[in-house]
Amino acid sequence: MADRPILFSAPMVQALLAGRKTQTRRIIKPRGHASLFDGSWTDDYVLDPGNASWRAKELRFCIGDRLYVREHWRTWSTSDHLPPSQLKVGTAVDYIVDGADVLHGKHRQAMHMPRWASRLTLLVTDVRVERLQDCSEADALAEGVERIVFPERGDWGWPQRKYRKIWENINGAGSWEANPWVVAVSFDVLNQNIDEVP
CATH class of the missing domain: 2.30.130.30 (Hypothetical protein.)
Known part of the structure; x- marks a missing residue:
């Protein structure tokens, strides 16, 4: 497993x-x-x-x-400069498929989504x-x-x-x-x- x-x-x-x-x-x-x-x-x-x-x-x-x-996902725009590997566990995440645009950060590709998100x-x-x-x-x-x-x-x-x-x-x-x-x-x-x- x-x-x-x-x-x-x-x-x-x-x-x-x-x-x-x-x-x-x-x-x-x-x-x-x-x-x-x-x-x-x-x-x-x-x-x-x-x-x-x-x-x-x-x-x-x-x-x-x-x-x-x-x-596909996004975080706050204040985190746009950070690669996913440098985001802290628990950082707020929006999921693109939900249509939510609360965080207004850049669109991030699925392949870069960390396990914790x-x-x-x-x-x-x-x-x-x-x-x-x-x-x-x-x-x-x-x-x-x-x-x-x-x-x-x-x-x-x-x-x-x-x-x-x-x-x-x-x-x-x-x-x-x-x-x-x-x-x-x-x-x-x-x-x-x-x-x-x-």
């Missing part, structure tokens, strides 16, 4: 806060190729006895990990490796996609289609069609700083 930071875009932070998002997918960087058929071997993959399939030996996430969410903690409950397009309707909903109802047709929208648009907005045009290997991480969301979690 480890404590790690994780970045989320504003719409995904909103989905976490609303209780809709309990899953995320991250691309697994290609590493090597394991094959029993051509005689090649690599140390990058191991056989998973649980489902008799190959999986990456080193994944960034494990069940039991605690992830602290990094999001995070307000959301994710407890990892499941980790799977799969192709991106294996994302089911239930998975798309767990990714934070809202169901859209078309009452005039008496049916629901397609969550996977909406998730595809979100994916391509974040990862670029053609990223869905590339169908990369991803790690699908499921988690429980706690609305508190990681250092306040018992």
